[in-house]
Amino acid sequence: MPTRPCRVEIDLSALAHNLRLLQRAAGDATLAAIVKGNAYGHSLELCAPAAVNAGAQWLAVTSTDEALSAVCACSLLQDQPRILVLSGPFPGDGEAVAKHGFTCSVWQRDQLEELARGALAAGCASALVHVEIDTGMSRQGIAPGDLPAFLETLRAFPSLRLDGVMTHLYAADETDRAATEMQLARLAESLHAICGFVSSTGTAQPKWLSVGNSAALLDASVRERLAAMAAENKLRLLLRPGIALYGVAPEFDTSPSASIAAISGQLRPVLRWTTRITGLRWIESGAAVGYNASFRATHSMRLALIAVGYADGLARRLSNVGHALVAGQIAPYAGRISMDQAVLDVTEIPAESLVPGEEVVLLGSQGQSSVTAQDHARWAGTIPWEVFTSISSRVLRIAKS
Ligand SMILES: *Cc1c(COP(=O)(O)O)cnc(C)c1O
Numbered sequence: 001m002p003t004r005p006c007r008v009e010i011d012l013s014a015l016a017h018n019l020r021l022l023q024r025a026a027g028d029a030t031l032a033a034i035v036k037g038n039a040y041g042h043s044l045e046l047c048a049p050a051a052v053n054a055g056a057q058w059l060a061v062t063s064t065d066e067a068l069s070a071v072c073a074c075s076l077l078q079d080q081p082r083i084l085v086l087s088g089p090f091p092g093d094g095e096a097v098a099k100h101g102f103t104c105s106v107w108q109r110d111q112l113e114e115l116a117r118g119a120l121a122a123g124c125a126s127a128l129v130h131v132e133i134d135t136g137m138s139r140q141g142i143a144p145g146d147l148p149a150f151l152e153t154l155r156a157f158p159s160l161r162l163d164g165v166m167t168h169l170y171a172a173d174e175t176d177r178a179a180t181e182m183q184l185a186r187l188a189e190s191l192h193a194i195c196g197f198v199s200s201t202g203t204a205q206p207k208w209l210s211v212g213n214s215a216a217l218l219d220a221s222v223r224e225r226l227a228a229m230a231a232e233n234k235l236r237l238l239l240r241p242g243i244a245l246y247g248v249a250p251e252f253d254t255s256p257s258a259s260i261a262a263i264s265g266q267l268r269p270v271l272r273w274t275t276r277i278t279g280l281r282w283i284e285s286g287a288a289v290g291y292n293a294s295f296r297a298t299h300s301m302r303l304a305l306i307a308v309g310y311a312d313g314l315a316r317r318l319s320n321v322g323h324a325l326v327a328g329q330i331a332p333y334a335g336r337i338s339m340d341q342a343v344l345d346v347t348e349i350p351a352e353s354l355v356p357g358e359e360v361v362l363l364g365s366q367g368q369s370s371v372t373a374q375d376h377a378r379w380a381g382t383i384p385w386e387v388f389t390s391i392s393s394r395v396l397r398i399a400k401s
Contacts, residue, residue: 002396005276006308009364010046011400014268016054018245023055025263026217026239029227032058032084032210034242036066041313041388042246042271043397048073051245052081060084060240064093067102084130084210084240088140094118098127105132105166107142107150112157119159129154130164130210133190135183137170144190151197164208164238165194172215172222175254180216184225187211191233209235214244215252218260246270248373248384269372272364272400273391276357277326279305280346289343290335295320302347304331306360309340313390314362315380318342322379324360327353328367331360363387 023031033056034040039047048059048070059074059081061067067083074081085104088111089097095118097104106112106129119127131150134141142150154160167187171179191209198205209230216222217239230237243250249264256264281303289295289303304326310316319336324344331344346354363371373384380387 004307005274005278006312006394007274007396007398008042008391009272009274009398009400010042011268011270011272012046012050013400014247014270015042015047015050015245018247018267018270019051019054019056021263021266022214022217022241022244025220026223027227029223029230029237029239030058030208031056031217032060032238032240033245034060034213034240035070036060036062036086036242037389038393040242040246040385041391044069045073046397046399047270048081049077052077052079056081058082058084058238060086062087064089064096064102064104067100068096071100088132089114089118094127095121098122098124101128103128103130103163105130105140106154107132107134107140109150109153112154112160116157116159124159126159126161128161128163130166130208131162131194131206133165133167133187135167135169135186135190136179137168137183139168139170141167144186144193147190147193148197151194155201155203161204162194162206164206164210165191165235166208166210169212169216169222172213172219173250173252175252177221180222184229188229191229191235195233205234207236208238209233210238210240212239213250214241215250217241218244218249218263219252219257220259243385246388251374269364269370271373271388273362273395274364275306275308275360275362277304277354277360278307278341278356280354280356281305288335290319290338292336295335300347301334301345302349302354303334304344304346304354304358304360306342306344307340308342308360308362309338311339311392312395313392314342315376315382315387315390317380317382318376322375323371324362325366325369325371326358326360328369330369 033051094114098119099122132141247269323332334345376387
C-alpha cells in the first residue's frame, strides 16, 4: 500500500443507496449504471460489482477496454450484468465484443463490419447492437433521415441483431424544454421508421429504448414521456444514470421542481478525498507563499503543508480559491497549488488539531462541514463530472469499511 497519504475513500453503501433510490424513481424502467471513466473516478473495480449487487442489470462504459475491466471486476458475481459500450466498437474490438457478449451502440457501416468480422472470428452466431439516433446533439448517431438506409445495411449482416434503439439528450437539465422536445420528436419519428422497417422486412423487433441521463431520470415529466414512448413501441425503457449514482444531482438551470428536489436531497455522496498535514509553519506578515508569490501574508499566519497537488487532480485553478477542511473547519488554499503539494491557511484553526498527520478533507465531509464536487466545480470553473474524473490514478481508491 502506498504510504503517501493522499487517497479516496469510496462509500459503496452510499452507491447502493443511490442506485436503489434512482430505481424507485424510474419505476418499471431498467437502469444501466454508467461506470465509464473509471466509474467517474470512483474506481470501476469497486463500483461495478457494487452496482450489480445493488440491482443494476446493465453497466455502461465508453469502450471495449473498459468493458473488459468491468468483466474482470464482476467476475466473482453470481449475476453477470449486460455491458453496454457507449462509444461504439473501435477497430480491433469486434472479437472481444462477440466473445464477451457486449452490446455496442452503432451508427456507422465500419462499426457493423468490425462487429461482424469479430463474431465470425469468435465463432459467435450473433452480436447484439443498439442503433444510436442523432436526435440533435451532432456528436454520434445516425441522422433520422439516414436511418432506413442504415437499417438495410444492418440487415446485410446476418450475425448482427438489433437489440435496442438509443439516443442521448443534451439538454435534459434545461427547464426550457424546447431542445428536449425537438429531440423526442425526432426519436418518435425514428421509432416509427424502425417499426415500419421491422414489420415490412420481418426482422426481429428490438427490445430496448435506451435514453436519458441522470437529469432525464430525475425529471418526472421527461421520464414519463420516455416511458410512454417505449410502451407505444413495445420497447422496454433503459435509463442511463451516471452522476446521480455518485451522489451528485445535475444542476438544473432554474430551481428544480419539488419532485426533483425531493430525490436529489436523498442522494448520498460516494467519494471522500483526503490527505494529511505533513508540515506546519508560522510566517511573518509580507512573506510570500508558493510559486510567483501569488499569495502574501497580510499578518502573522500559520500554514499547513499538505500532500496533494495538481498531479493528483486537484485543480490548479484552486490556487488562492476555495478551501479544504481541517478538524471540521475551513482552511483556505494559500498560494499556487503545486504539482505534488499545496498549502492551507490554518491560522484560524485551534492549535491542538494542527499536528503532522492530521486528516485534511479535500472533498467530502468532516464533522459538521463538507466540501462538495459542486464547490470544486464552482471554484475551478468546471462541472462535477470533471472534478471527479480529474482525480488521477496516483490517488489510491479504497472502499470505506
Ligand atoms: C455519460 C453518459 C450518461 C450519463 O450521464 P449523467 O449526466 O452523468 O447521468 C448517459 N448516457 C450517455 C450516452 C453517456 O455518455
